[in-house]
Amino acid sequence: MVDFAITFALTVMVLLMVLNLGGLLLWVERKGSAVLQDRIGANRAAIFGRLPFNLGIVNTLIADPIKLFTKENFVPHGADKLLHTLAPIIALVPVLMTFIVIPFGDVLIIGERVIPLQAADLNVGLLYILAMVSLGVYGVVLGGWASNNRWALLGGIRGSAQMISYEIPMGLSLVAVVMTFGSLNLQEIARAQGQLIGGWIPAWGILYQPVAFLIFMAAGIAESKRVPFDLPEAESELISGYFTEYSGAKQATFMLVDFIEVIIVAGLVTTLFFGGWQVPFLLRDGFHFPWGTVIPLPSLVVALLQVGAFTLKVLFFCWLQIMIRWTLPRFRYDQLMNLGWKGLIPLSLANVMLTALLLLLF
Numbered sequence: 065m066v067d068f069a070i071t072f073a074l075t076v077m078v079l080l081m082v083l084n085l086g087g088l089l090l091w092v093e094r095k096g097s098a099v100l101q102d103r104i105g106a107n108r109a110a111i112f113g114r115l116p117f118n119l120g121i122v123n124t125l126i127a128d129p130i131k132l133f134t135k136e137n138f139v140p141h142g143a144d145k146l147l148h149t150l151a152p153i154i155a156l157v158p159v160l161m162t163f164i165v166i167p168f169g170d171v172l173i174i175g176e177r178v179i180p181l182q183a184a185d186l187n188v189g190l191l192y193i194l195a196m197v198s199l200g201v202y203g204v205v206l207g208g209w210a211s212n213n214r215w216a217l218l219g220g221i222r223g224s225a226q227m228i229s230y231e232i233p234m235g236l237s238l239v240a241v242v243m244t245f246g247s248l249n250l251q252e253i254a255r256a257q258g259q260l261i262g263g264w265i266p267a268w269g270i271l272y273q274p275v276a277f278l279i280f281m282a283a284g285i286a287e288s289k290r291v292p293f294d295l296p297e298a299e300s301e302l303i304s305g306y307f308t309e310y311s312g313a314k315q316a317t318f319m320l321v322d323f324i325e326v327i328i329v330a331g332l333v334t335t336l337f338f339g340g341w342q343v344p345f346l347l348r349d350g351f352h353f354p355w356g357t358v359i360p361l362p363s364l365v366v367a368l369l370q371v372g373a374f375t376l377k378v379l380f381f382c383w384l385q386i387m388i389r390w391t392l393p394r395f396r397y398d399q400l401m402n403l404g405w406k407g408l409i410p411l412s413l414a415n416v417m418l419t420a421l422l423l424l425l426f
Contacts, residue, residue, distance in 0.1 A: 090323060091121060102360070106128075133313050136311060139313065167254050222296045236416055277336075
């Protein structure tokens with residue numbers, strides 16, 4: 065009963081953190097794009113008068129959500145009302161469930177109880193993530209088809225083709241990671257990166273699989289349908305793509321899914337290639353430096369350092385994706401497919417073969 069309560073509490077905590085970070089990323093995107101384009105950005109709404117500074121937080125996190133959630137729940141004539149309502153939910157639930165297998169720390173030791181800092185420790189965590197991410201395509205397809213709108217249908221078709229295409233190089237890049245670390249368990253992969261190369265260099269996945277990192281990053285951005293891969297919702301071509309006929313809370317849900325997918329990519333990149341929660345030279349009982357110095361630390365402090373390191377890495381890769389979104393132009397659809405099928409898939413296959421050869425030889 066106690067274990068179930070701990071698991072439930074960790075799951076709720078993770079989901080709340082992800083949802084709040086998704087909302088925060090909306091603010092980062094608006095102000096980040098303003099900085100890149102030398103604009104002021106959102107800064108008009110205020111509470112209790114105008115403060116000496118206005119960073120647009122009231123606009124993005126209070127005023128705009130209130131405006132969006134109080135809009136009319138519009139369903140176009142001829143649309144399938146049931147599927148039109150279910151589509152945003154079907155898109156949101158799988159991406160949220162993905163986070164329960166991503167470890168944000170090692171363990172927290174309280175007395176004789178060892179609490180894993182992970183909502184669900186699955187031996188096949190990577191397979192679970194691929195399964196959950198794959199389910200997200202149904203929300204996109206149903207949203208476009210159920211709207212009874214040609215532009216929305218085109219967006220849904222584009223989204224399904226794009227997400228299916230880029231799942232192949234993403235999966236193959238993960239195959240190379242699994243071959244390197246010998247496990248599908250994300251916690252075990254994170255722990256394996258705590259070793260040191262030559263006693264000094266952290267054995268993070270980026271050192272073993274730099275090509276897999278680049279492939280996974282590109283495929284992950286394409287999976288999240290973000291610029292330069294935002295063909296399913298290209299405003300200049302399809303109005304708003306697969307959620308053209310959505311308003312109010314349903315539109316907000318689709319928008320939130322995009323930002324949560326950004327967090328998923330950041331969390332997986334951190335876990336697989338940048339040590340996850342690992343802090344160089346930090347073990348369960350404190351810092352152990354190569355020259356022999358040991359700094360003992362309480363378990364709570366170690367856990368906080370690990371969670372803090374994981375959070376900072378995730379925030380960095382979220383920021384990187386948002387900067388890419390406001391830096392690169394959109395691909396044409398033929399360029400998008402060519403990059404996936406003629407570029408990333410052959411490269412990921414070659415990387416898997418090279419990894420197998422090196423493991424066989426060394």
